[in-house]
Amino acid sequence: MSKQQWIGLGIVVLMVTAVEVTVHWMRKWREAQSVPELLTFQPEREQEFEQYLDSLREAEYAARKAEYAKQYADKHPKPDVHLQPFDPNTADSTLLVTVGLQPWMAKNLIRYRAAGKVFRQPEDLRSLYGMNDTLYATLEPYIQIDTAKWHVSSGVSRDSARVEYRVKKDTILELNTADTAELQLLRGVGRYTAVQIVRYRQALGGYHSVSQLYEIKELPKERVDSIAAHLFADTTQITPIAVNRASVKQLQRHPYISYKQAEQIYDLRRRKIQLHSIDELSGLFTDDERQRLTPYLQFSDK
Helix, strand or coil: CCHHHHHHHHHHHHHHHHHHHHHHHHHHHHHHHHHHHHHHHHHHHHHHHHHHHHHHHHHHHHHHHHHHHHHHHHHCCCCCCCCCCECCCCCCHHHHHHCCCCHHHHHHHHHHHHCCCCCCCHHHHHHCCCCCHHHHHHHHHHECCCHHHHHHHCCCCHHHHHHHHHHHHHCCEECCCCCHHHHCCCCCCCHHHHHHHHHHHHHHCCCCCHHHHHHCCCCCHHHHHHHHHHEECCHHHCCCEECCCCCHHHHHCCCCCCHHHHHHHHHHHHHHCCCCCHHHHCCCCCHHHHHHHHHHEECCCC
């Protein structure tokens, strides 16, 4: 090849190399330009995709749960609850379920009995696994334990057991001094009911009427009806609130006084220096409210 041919070949090679280098660097530049876009939008897309998958999983879980609940309900239909007297020491599983226990709770109770457990008082039923305060409060008035039978099995004669049975029925108690143990002498009153009666007495400062037991939301009206004849209230046992010395906090603790009314009493007392009668509170309470509150407010300095 001549010198000119070699020069021409060199120029061609240089041109091809230049083109390839240019194409190579153009590709690199384009890739460099597209990376930020991918980095910017890819995490958001991945997050949206994960949320979509989560929604599918939740929908599938909800569908399976609903199907399981339906199958369980079909196999184990919920029995109609019919409250009636029952003895946890002798009731069969059908009766236990009828009064409101879950089937598994009824089985546990029967196993409990088979192991030698005896329910000596209604309160003992609270030890049953799954028994909560609401269910127990519903069942307590209907729990009728054969006290005479329990005493006989404990070595006490049937005659003395019957005497105790009769005493429980005929007991008369004073509401403001009876403790929880004494209150449980009444037919149908267990520890839970006795505690509620004492707690409300403490909140009031004492009962001025047996009818105030109906104000305890935890006590069914039927239970109060059954024990009211065996109770009386000595109003001299009431501890009143010293209106002219009590703080807002002390006033609003009483069940018959709201926080707003306690503040209003305090402000009125501050303006008048001293309050002398409940009639001065006519703008804060209705006539009926003042009447029921009267035994609990003391206006003198005694």
